[in-house]
Structure formats: structure tokens, C-alpha cells
Amino acid sequence: MATGPSRVEERQSAGEGRRNTTAVALLCLVQFVDVLGVTVVVTALPSMLAGLHAPASAATLVVTGYAMLFGGLLMLGARLGDRFGHRRVLLCGLALFAAGSLLAATAGSVAMLVVARGVQGAAAALSVPAALRLLSAVATGETARRRALAAWSASGAAAGASGFLLGGLVTQVAGWRTVFWLNVPLAVLIGAGLWVLLPADGGERRHRLDVAGAVLLTTAVMAAVAGGSLAERPAGLVAGLLLLVGAVASSLAFAWTERRVAGPLVPAAAVRHPRLRTGAAGSFLNTATTGSAMALATLELQDRFGAGPGEAGLLLLPFSLCVIAGSMAAARVLRHRSPPVVVGLGLGLIAAGDAVLLALSLGVWVVPAGVAVAGLGIGLSSVAATTIGTDVPAELAGTAAGVLNTAAQLGSALGIAAVFVVAQTTAATGWAISGSYLGWCCAAAGAAAGAIALARRSPR
Secondary structure: OOOHHHHHHHHHHHHHHHHHHHHHHHHHHHHHHHHHHHOOOOHHHHHHHHHOOOOOHHHHHHHHHHHHHHHHHHHHHHHHHHHHHHHHHHHHHHHHHHHHHHHHHHHOOOOHHHHHHHHHHHHHHHHHHHHHHHHHHHHOOHHHHHHHHHHHHHHHHHHHHHHHHHHHHHHHOOOOHHHHHHHHHHHHHHHHHHHOOOOOOOOOOOOOOHHHHHHHHHHHHHHHHHHHHHOHHHHHHHHHHHHHHHHHHHHHHHHHHHHHOOOOOOOOEEEHHHHHHHHHHHHHHHHHHHHHHHHHHHHHHHOOOOOOOOHHHHHHHHHHEEEEEHHHHHHHHHHHHHHHHHHHHHHHHHHHHHHHHHHHOOOOOHHHHHHHHHHHHHHHHHHHHHHHHOOHHHHHHHHHHHHHHHHHHHHHHHHHHHHHHHHHHHHHHHHHHOOHHHHOOOHHHHHHHHHHHHHOOOOO
């Protein structure tokens, strides 16, 4: 008599497992699509500007418009999810992303394209924190959670690295507008799947949104991203540094405001939480020490060795492949080592990969070798950092998702800015190590210092 109910329960459990696995895959696809939007237009920019008869100076707005709103609104997106429900906010974000993509695909001027990119970035800021929060809720059990976080981290890192290659290939084969057209049905299909698979969550509406804090934090992050982008070029170095100073001032004002409001954008408990701080530090260092090194490698390949965008993208492809391999291995490594130790191990590999690039004078083969090692490192470290940062009380889970993603965005922007400033200001000095080589040294040193600091921390 017990056999029948037992089989029914087994079938129900198997069905629920398949639903959760599908939901995790779709949530990771949200991360992939949104992070891909940061870099996918870079190699398509010349075709975009030519097709819209726009000057080269418009390139910065097209690229950074997305990144500024994406990074600047992440924390607000996380708090909106806490208040109105993460499923509802995620579905709204996907609908807005589809609308922004449609606007970009049909843009008749560069101004319209910049607006559309901003809409996409704001939509991504709504979607990513909600998706990460829901991922932690769907993946029940320690093993399932580690695997889900590994897939999440692999999706984000692979998207950021492969955007250069995918954008160039799609533009070459089908035109730059196809880059945006593909997003429309993809966002609709993901939204439809998640609407069916995810249960409704109500949110907590009793707290008011911290509007002043949201404005100051958004201003700080947008200034940091824009300043980092401008500082990459000699002509924009002064303006970029001024924007970075403004970002620091806005950050200080934000910290002052948060101590005086009843419902802060970043709750004091989140600021004090040691795991969230450790996870955020790891996320920041991951992107700061890999994005900067790869950006310099891309410039060296094109300026010094004459590689085209497609060839440079192929030479960087091992990074994406090894990110996936490292992320998949992280779940097994975390069974035997504490997350802070795994973050330290990953940052150590990043430092080694950045250091390999110092041998670029031997030939272009050094680049795929170096970025492959760095890819393994960020795969391990990003999963471990996300594991630490999301291991917080339920009431802080949404905030944690926003903090981790904001830290990663800031790490990429500020890391690239700092390393490019070092490379450009020392290029003509005649020092034994200068220019890009000194930039790689700085990136490697930052990763090594983070590895030592984080690996010595014991989980609490």
C-alpha cells in the first residue's frame, strides 16, 4: 500500500526538480543577456556610427550609457524587488529590456540609440538583482545552491568576455541592428518561461524607498563608470579624473545620508555583515583585475600587432572558455575549502594570468595563455565570492544581490580607469617596465594582494 504514494511523491519530486533546473537555467540566461549588453556593441560601433551618420565622438555615449544606468540603478532595483516582489520586478525588467532593444533596433539617429541603450541598462538593473535573489530561493539545498551560483557566475563572466566576439560576428554576418533584434524574442521567451515557473512573491511595502540615497548612489556609480571610460583615452583623461572625484564626493554624501534616513537604500545590517563585505570585495577585485588586463591586451593586439577586432576576439576566447571551466570546478572545490580560501585561490590565478601577459614580446600566443589562466581564476573566485555574499539572512538577500553586482560593475570601471591611467602616463617614460606592462603589473599586484588578504580570512 505504501508503494503507490511513494511513487507519486517521487514523480512529484522529480517534476519539481526539473522545474527548478529550468528556472535556474532561465535566471542564468537573464544574467548572460544583461551582462552581454555591456560589451556586445563595442565591436559593432563602427558599423553603428556609419549607419547612423554619427561622429566618432558619439561612441562613448553609446557604450557607457548602458553601463552607467546598469551600474547606477542596481541597488535601487534590488530595493524595488524587496518592496514589490522580485518576480514582479524581474518580469517588468525583461519587458523593459525588450522595449529598449526594439527601440535600439529601429533607431534612426544616434540620439535615439543612446536613449535606447539607457533604457536597456535601466532594465538590466531591475532584472539582475531580482534574478540572483530568485536563484537563491529556487536552488534549495547546499549542493544545488553551489551549482546554481556556479552557473550564474559562469554566465556573467562568459557574457562579459564573449560580447566583443559575438557583437563582431553578428554585425559582420547580419548587420548591427540584428544585435538588438535578437534580444526582443529572447527577452519575451525568458519572461514567459519565468512567469510560468516562478511562484509569486509579495514583497514588503511598509518601508518607504530612500529616494535621496538612490539619487546619490546612482550619481556616484554613473560618474565612476563615465570617468573610467573617459580616462581610458589621453584626450579625456582630465575630464575622467574630475568625474571620478565627483564619484567619490557623491559616495561620501550617500554614506552621510544613509545614516540619517529611516529606510536606507543599503540597510546598516548589510553594511556591517562580514560575509557580504567579503563577497563584495571579492566581486570588486575579480572584475577590476581581469577587465583592466584584458582591455590592455585588446589594445596591444590591435595597435602593436595589427590584429583586427575579430582576430583579437578569437585570441581572447580562451578567457570565456576557462571562466566556464573554473566556475564548474568551483562547486567541487567549495566542498573541500572555505569560500574565502577559494576566492584567494582564484585571485592568485588571476595574478598569475596577468603576469603571463608581461611576456607579450615573445608573441601573440602569450595572450590566450595568460587570459586562460585568469579565466580559471575568475571562474573560481566569482562563484566563491557570490556564495559568501549571498549567505545572508533572508531580509538582506535582495540587498546582497544589488551590492554584489554593483561591486562588480564598479570594479570593472575603476580597474580599467586606474590601469589605463598608469599605462598612458608612463608609456613614454623609458622606464624598464612602463606603459601596458606596468598596467599589467598593477593588475597582478592588486589580485595578489587581494588573494593574500581574503585567503587568510576564516568564515564567520
